[in-house]
Amino acid sequence: MSYHFTIDHQRYQFNDLKALLAKASPFRTGDALANISARTYKERVAAQLALADVPLKNFLSETIIPYETDEITRLIIDDHDMANFITIDHFTVGQFREWLLSDETDTAKLHHIAAAITPEMAAAVSKIMRNQDLIAVARKIEVVTKFRNTIGLKGHFATRLQPNHPTDDPKGILASIIDGLMYGNGDAVIGINPASDNPLAVLKLLALIDRLRTQFDIPIQSCVLSHVSTTLNLIRKQAPIDLCFQSIAGTEKANHGFGISLALLTEAHEATLSLKRGTIGNNVMYFETGQGSALSANAHHGVDQQTCEARAYSVARKFNPMLVNSVVGFIGPEYLYDGKQITRAALEDHFCGKLLGLPMGMDVCYTNHAEADQDDMDNLLTLLGVAGCNFVMGVPGSDDIMLNYQSTSFHDALYLRKVLGLKPAPEFEKWLIAHQIFDEYGMLAKHTNLGILKNLDVLWKS
Amino acid sequence: MEELENVGKQPLLDFNFLKELTDARIGLGHAGTSIPTKESLNFKLAHAQARDAVYTPMAIVALSSKLESFSLPSTTLYSKVKDRTEYLQRPDLGRLLNQRSTKVLSDEIKNCDVVICVADGLSALAINLNAFDVIKLLVPKIQQANWSLATICLVMQGRVAIADQIGEILKAKLSLILIGERPGLSAADSMGIYLTYRPKRGLTDDSRNCISSIRKGGLSAELAANKIFYLIQQAMGKRISGTGLKDEYES
Structure with a gap:
């Protein structure tokens, strides 16, 4: 018509x-x-x-x-x-x-x-x-999800700790994780983008985070962001998979390009649920999206990129995810040219995701060939904080040395919590206070407690 | 400067040993909850270097005269892109030669074995610093193997796939394109090389083989030249390139 x-x-x-x-x-x-x-x-x-x-x-x-x-x-x-x-x-x-x-x-x-x-x-x-x-x-809108902690409550703001390393070196990754935890980051998930999709390498990283989590009894969840088929194979081998990750798009053809279908996602969702690793909830999926993905796969059917993006959210909501985030500025200037376009797209994605009932976070980010800088990201982060965004990324010093783009830093999350009076996930905040990383007011403790640095030897092994 | 470093920061204590484990920006300390001044400005500097790399023009005259002194003819070509702003927004135009360049190229000698293209890509800085070093090591190997070489095509505002059109016009068996990679904060001068057997318009990335991170401090010009020559031998022998051709070069 x-x-x-x-x-x-x-x-x-x-x-x-x-x-x-x-x-x-x-x-x-x-x-x-x-x-x-x-x-x-x-x-x-x-x-x-x-x-x-x-x-x-x-x-x-x-x-x-x-x-x-x-x-x-x-x-x-x-x-x-x-x-x-x-x-x-x-x-x-x-x-x-x-x-x-x-x-x-x-x-x-x-x-x-x-x-x-x-x-x-x-x-x-x-x-x-x-x-x-x-x-x-x-x-x-309030969209609350649970696994080992509670994400999305009003007045709270979480981060995915993103400790990537160009060669997946476990020690290098662990160093970034510890730094992030010391800055009160990681309540949404400790999520590693692996440089290699090799199942053994992925398993090694999963085991590492699992040991860290159990040794210090941290109420968090972990994820290695490998392809869903890799995760599915690891689940069959009883690997310690908390959240199952997949990138998704808004058309069948684009998802085909990602090597996925609704049937495969259903299988992965059911397999992850069967592990029963969540202690207080059963939201086990973690999805990433981003405007332009369908067009870049030549699978957009003449549909504009923002509508394609919203369609990806219907895929996400079928699987009751713990976390969904749009990696808004990663795709580059041929899709979102500058700070203004990235900001607009991020607010659209957050709004549409929340309206459709998703636990939306955002990767507030940009590449070096986009017309954007840290000031644009500061503005966007603040806007998203006001909009009630569930979580953002926490990357050491904003510089992801594996994916080569800039996202939000551990410090950025502390800034946002401070200026808007937001708290980490309640279970995680309790842990931070118990370990004297935060003081009783929920602020970064005056004297850094380095207890977590002791007895790290066990973590280096294998 | 030392005083500036210490203002408002917590002592790092044992964090220093963690810093040795990764190049990630950890153990930065904090002023209030924010990043201390020196780290904040260092980050800005890294970003500025990356931004400048995107907007640095390719030093075509310098490159072509260096090639000339090496007895290598070159031809300067232009994509359909008008300027950097358009280059960043229209990757499709960066994959096609403009009309004039198409005509210029049609007058060149055809049916050669290998055509080497050089394009600015997203970092002409990478080309200005690395392209000649690789070419001068690679060309003698190609000549020794008795493969004929087309004029070296220096392309302004080009994307990887522009080598498809160039190879198609020249009827080359194989095309190489040396191109500036997207600059990162840690390195703004990385060059990549893409190899395509039987280049023609419309091919996609799965038809190519790629070597990346060529720069001083990254993959050396010597190793890059050896690797790409190995891939040329493989591609010529098996008459394919891309996902069907595995890079099993042992360095």
């Missing part, structure tokens, strides 16, 4: 919902590269005005990638919560925005309708929202 809007006798026509969504998207280089973005400023606003008048019901009858050819479209349609859709089924996209912003729409109401919102509805409403709208609505 086609859509149109007329401004000063000029009629703007959009051939279908897919084209309308693309042209209504705030400008980013990836959509221009795909040749699907609006050609003028005015055309973009015309598309947004037209989109604001589209009834939410249309999104159920007009799929942007055919049901027959894409298993994610099938997932979106088949899992849609019709019963709770009643609350919002009479709205247009524009009215939906106002309902989301309304003071009567609180945390409970938003939780109630999460499964009644499709990714395309979330993407659509985000396109007509300003940054402050994205923050104001996301802030109302």
